[in-house]
Each structure stands twice: as C-alpha cells, then as structure tokens.
Amino acid sequence: MELELKKAGFDTYEIGGELTLTQEETAETIVPDYCPDIARIIETEGRVFLHSRELRDGKAELSGTVRVTVLYTPEAEGGIRTLEFAMPFTVESESRALPECTVLTAQTQSEFLESRMLNPRKIFTHCKLVSRLTGYRRLPVEFCTDAASEDETLCLEKRQERQRVFLLTHIAEKDFTCSEEMNLSPGRDGAAELLSSQVTSSVTETKLVGSKLILKGVFTVSLLYRTADGRCCSSTGELPFSQIMEVEGAAEGAVASVMLQLTGTDLQIDGGDPEGRQIAVTLYLHATVLLRQELEVTLLSDLYSTAYDVAYDAAPLALTGFWEPMTRRQNVREVLEIGVVADTVLSLSVTCGTVNVSREGESVVLRTGAAVRALYLDEGGVPLVAERTVEVSCQLELPEDCTVSARAVCADEVQGSLTAGGIEVRFPVDFRAEAASRSKRVCITAARVDTEHPKDLSGAPSLVLRCLGKQENAWDLAKRYNTTIPAILAANQLEGEEALPRDQLLLIPRKRG
Structure with a gap:
C-alpha cells in the first residue's frame, strides 16, 4: 500500500557559482592642447564604473570604465593640474562557468593603477582589475511534512523535525540617480577648478512596507580643488539619500542586504555661485537588494509501524539553517613617515583591498590591507605623495560550520594631522560580513506499508x-x-x-x- 504523504515547498535562490577574474588594461594618452606640458606626475587615481552586466547561457560579461585622474605639476608653472580620461574595459567568463544561473551580481575594483610620463605630452597608464562575480539560480524546493493516512490500524509512528531555514526569496535591482548641492566646508575658500574627487556610500536603514523597500543612506564626497589664486584645498561633505524599490511578494519581516555600486559621477562648480562654494553633485548608481526570509518548516524524517513492515525512500535536503549579517568597525591610527618637513596636508584617501577569511574553531579573523595615501606640500610648496598599506583585522565568534563572506570599506572621512614624525592619519574600516551555514537533512519522499503481511x-x-x-x-x-x-x-x-x-x-x- 502506497502511503499518502503531505508535501510543502517553496522557491528560493541559491548561489550557482562564484568567480574571481583578473585582467590588465593599458592606455597611452595624449595631453589635450588646452593643458600645459607635464613636468612631473604626482599621483594617479581611478574610479571603476560598471555600466552593464549580462548573463547568457552560463556565461557572464561585464563592461565598464575606469575613470582615471592624473595629478601633475606643469612645466614652467606652479601648482597642480589635472588630466582626466576614461579606460573602457570588458570582462568575460568562460562559457557555462555559471550554469543555470539567472541573476548575476558583480563588483570590480582596481587593484593596481599607475601612470608614467612618456614625454611632456604623453603618458602611459597600467591598470589591473579584479572582478568578483556571483551567479544565482532559482531553485524550487519540495519536501514531505507528514503522513496523510488517518487509519489508526496502521499503527504509524512518525518522526517530524522542526527546522529553521533562511530563504533568499527575492533579488531586486534598480538604477537610480542622486542629485544634490554640496557646500564646501566652513572656512574654506571657494573653488575655481575641481582637481579630483572620491565618493563612498553607506546604507544606514532599510525598511519593507508592503511591496516597497525603502533605502536610506549617506554618500561621503571628498574634493580636492584649486582656488582662484592657485592654492589647493580639500573639502568633505555628507549627502543623505533615500530610494524606494519595488519588491513584489516580499514577506513581512524579510531582511535586506544592499549592494550599491557607482556607475558614474558628475561633479561641477555651480555656475550660479560666484564664490564657488557650491558644488553640483550628480551620482549614478546601481542597487542590488537580496531579501531573505526566516521560516520554520516541518520535515518528515523517519517512519515505522508497530503492526506492519514499512519501506520508504528518502533523500537529503540542503537548507540554509543559519544566516547572520554583521558590521564590525575597526578604528585605525597610523603615522606615515615622509622623511621631509611637510607644510600642508592637501588630501587623504583610504582604499581597502580584498578581505581574507581565516578561522580556528569558532574564531573567525577577517583581514584586509588598507592602502593609505596622503597628498601634501613640503615646506617649499612642492606637492608630494606618501603611501602605505596597513593591515587591519577583525575577530568574530561564529559557529564552526558556517562560511563567511566579507568586504571592507572606509566610508567616513579620513582625518589627518602633521606630526614631528610625519603625517598621522585616523580612519575607520567597516567589515561588512555575512555568515551562513547549510546543512543536509534526510527527508522521506515516498513510503509503502505492507498491509497484507502483519508483523x-x-x-x-x-x-x-x-x-x-x-x-x-x-x-x-x-x-x-x-x-x-x-x-x-x-x-x-x-x-x-x-x-x-x-x-x-x-x-x-x-x-x-
């Protein structure tokens, strides 16, 4: 006799593949006629903008631009000048590297960027890019919860297990634009020319209201600019933002993980402000939201009868039984030794690299290299750069069977001051991590009772x-x-x-x- 079983199920996303791709790009750039000749390159900065990400038949393709800013001292002139240009790139995975995946998330960073002068009118730029791709596939999950028979003469005994699971139910994406006016820091002179800029983002709040997800956060914008009298100054401001994303069918209480990636920036001195103290900031972004829902399910894991022999089929069921997002902040204080007497610190920046995860038992250690860069003037007014990579670590206590993925960012303003030994820098590093563990549970899929031959x-x-x-x-x-x-x-x-x-x-x- 085939035993009727009660079944339940749900649809979820699971990771179908993860890839890390590296590639190098080079470019020779001619200095435009309206720019003075280059005497010396001071530093090179780059921002990576992803414009498109496609997934077709398991093959991933990204395209974007590295927006390069070269600061240099001009020949026969004082001060700092800037040269900007774009380096387009395309990243492709091998065919069928992400089989059956329907959604692709990607992050591309510049691991190495350097420019050198070929002659006063031409420079050579070398860039190494690292792209981290994750493919998700839609997975229907079905399982048995109970034996449906109400015949007491079968004398059935059932083992039902309650299991807490975390389901990735929705992946939503949206491109949006944020336009704001930024006022220069109090006491700063107005800007005549913008030399370079940095933008970091931080999501501070997510709230699900019906089918709408409300995102709130802050952009931190740091500027290096030249004043009307030729001096270089810096200024940092925070621009709050909020966005609404449609997420149809999301369950109340679902938890959102948000990834923001710049796809472009446009910063200009407001022409309506004669003092040059207002900056028109337009940011173009791509938001990816992963919504997870916590459920408690019942699994029929074993079955027998005290009156008849029972045979059943069973299969392992893989479920995410633990998931926890977390942010841990580490405050860093270091001194950059410069070997000369500095007069003024013009700008400070921190770029965090890949996070390495190591563990011993329930202790997990996250480590990243924070590349600190300071642009300063020596006592003769010559612009120089000091660089150093600082190792930053963070320890977490987590279950032994969980996996951890993490990234590190410096989303706040970097503070700095001149000391007798060099330049003291102070900055926070936020480790944004997610811990998850998947476990396999045996679940009955079919059962038969031999009612013709009692025990x-x-x-x-x-x-x-x-x-x-x-x-x-x-x-x-x-x-x-x-x-x-x-x-x-x-x-x-x-x-x-x-x-x-x-x-x-x-x-x-x-x-x-």
Whole structure:
C-alpha cells in the first residue's frame, strides 16, 4: 500500500557559482592642447564604473570604465593640474562557468593603477582589475511534512523535525540617480577648478512596507580643488539619500542586504555661485537588494509501524539553517613617515583591498590591507605623495560550520594631522560580513506499508531492560524494539524525552500489533 504523504515547498535562490577574474588594461594618452606640458606626475587615481552586466547561457560579461585622474605639476608653472580620461574595459567568463544561473551580481575594483610620463605630452597608464562575480539560480524546493493516512490500524509512528531555514526569496535591482548641492566646508575658500574627487556610500536603514523597500543612506564626497589664486584645498561633505524599490511578494519581516555600486559621477562648480562654494553633485548608481526570509518548516524524517513492515525512500535536503549579517568597525591610527618637513596636508584617501577569511574553531579573523595615501606640500610648496598599506583585522565568534563572506570599506572621512614624525592619519574600516551555514537533512519522499503481511511478534519478549546508548535517543529505542516513545516514558514514569537517563536501566515494553 502506497502511503499518502503531505508535501510543502517553496522557491528560493541559491548561489550557482562564484568567480574571481583578473585582467590588465593599458592606455597611452595624449595631453589635450588646452593643458600645459607635464613636468612631473604626482599621483594617479581611478574610479571603476560598471555600466552593464549580462548573463547568457552560463556565461557572464561585464563592461565598464575606469575613470582615471592624473595629478601633475606643469612645466614652467606652479601648482597642480589635472588630466582626466576614461579606460573602457570588458570582462568575460568562460562559457557555462555559471550554469543555470539567472541573476548575476558583480563588483570590480582596481587593484593596481599607475601612470608614467612618456614625454611632456604623453603618458602611459597600467591598470589591473579584479572582478568578483556571483551567479544565482532559482531553485524550487519540495519536501514531505507528514503522513496523510488517518487509519489508526496502521499503527504509524512518525518522526517530524522542526527546522529553521533562511530563504533568499527575492533579488531586486534598480538604477537610480542622486542629485544634490554640496557646500564646501566652513572656512574654506571657494573653488575655481575641481582637481579630483572620491565618493563612498553607506546604507544606514532599510525598511519593507508592503511591496516597497525603502533605502536610506549617506554618500561621503571628498574634493580636492584649486582656488582662484592657485592654492589647493580639500573639502568633505555628507549627502543623505533615500530610494524606494519595488519588491513584489516580499514577506513581512524579510531582511535586506544592499549592494550599491557607482556607475558614474558628475561633479561641477555651480555656475550660479560666484564664490564657488557650491558644488553640483550628480551620482549614478546601481542597487542590488537580496531579501531573505526566516521560516520554520516541518520535515518528515523517519517512519515505522508497530503492526506492519514499512519501506520508504528518502533523500537529503540542503537548507540554509543559519544566516547572520554583521558590521564590525575597526578604528585605525597610523603615522606615515615622509622623511621631509611637510607644510600642508592637501588630501587623504583610504582604499581597502580584498578581505581574507581565516578561522580556528569558532574564531573567525577577517583581514584586509588598507592602502593609505596622503597628498601634501613640503615646506617649499612642492606637492608630494606618501603611501602605505596597513593591515587591519577583525575577530568574530561564529559557529564552526558556517562560511563567511566579507568586504571592507572606509566610508567616513579620513582625518589627518602633521606630526614631528610625519603625517598621522585616523580612519575607520567597516567589515561588512555575512555568515551562513547549510546543512543536509534526510527527508522521506515516498513510503509503502505492507498491509497484507502483519508483523509476527509471537516470539518477541514483552519487556526489555537496557541502558540508552551514547548515540541513541528515545526515537531510536522505540523504533528498534517496536514500541512507542509514550510507552517507554510511561513504563519508566518519566514526563518527557529530555528526562531519559543515560546511566540507568530503562524498561522498554514492546507494543504488540
């Protein structure tokens, strides 16, 4: 007799593949006629903008631009000049590297960027890019929760397990534009020309209201600019933002993980401000939101009958049983030794590299290299750059069986001051991590009861006396000796399974038919 089983299911996303791709780009750039000749390159900065990401038949393709800014000292002139140009790039994975994936998330960073002068009118730029791709596939999950039969003569005993699971139910994407006016820091002179800029983002709040997800956060914009009298100054400001994304069918209480990536920037001095103290900031962004829902499900994991032989089919079911997002901040304070006497610090920047994850037991250590760069003037007014990579680490306590993915960012303004030994810098590094563990649970998929041949228990003893084994539980005893858990508890005058002793003999009555 085929036993009818109750079934349940859900749809979820799971990671179908992860790739890390590296490539190098080079370019020769002619200095435009309106720019003066280059005497010396001071530093090179780059911002990576991803414009498109496509996934077709398991093959991923990214395209974007590295927006390069070269600061240099001009020949026969003082001060600092800037040269900007774009280096387009395309990243492709091998065919079928992400099979069956339907959604692609990607992040591309510049791991190395350098420009050198070929002659006063031409420079050579070398850039190394690292792209991290994750493909997600839609996965329907079905499982049995109970045996549907109400026939008491079958004498069925069922083992049902309650399991907490975390489901990635929605992946939503949106391109949006943020336009704001930024005022230069109080006490700063107005800007005549913008030399370079840096933009970092931080999501501070997410809220799900019906089918709408509200995102709130802050952009931190740092500027290096030249004043009307030729001096260089810097200024940093925070621009709050909020966005609404449509997420149809999202469950109340779902938790959002948000990734923001710049796809372009446009910063200009406001022409309506004669003092040059207002900067028109337009930021173009791509937002990716992963929504996770916590559920408690019931799995039918074992089955037997005290009256008939039962045969069943079972299969492992992989579920995410633990997931936790976290942010840990580490405050860093370091001194950049410069070997000369500095007069003024013009700008400071921090770029965090890849996060390495190591663990021992339940202790997880996250490490990243924070590249610190300071642009300053020596006492003769010559612009110079000091660089140093600082290792920053963070320790977490997490279950041994979980995996951890993390990235590190410096989303706040970098503080700095001149000291006798060089330039002291102070900045925070935020480790944004997600810990998850997947476990396999055996779940019955089909069951059959041999109702034509009842069990022959005529020769079986009516009572067994034994201790509970180290690896045994009440279910194991009941199934082995063809009885039930309530019968064992009643025979030993115990109120619950948790009261079963392991060092005392137990009375195990057999149930006959």
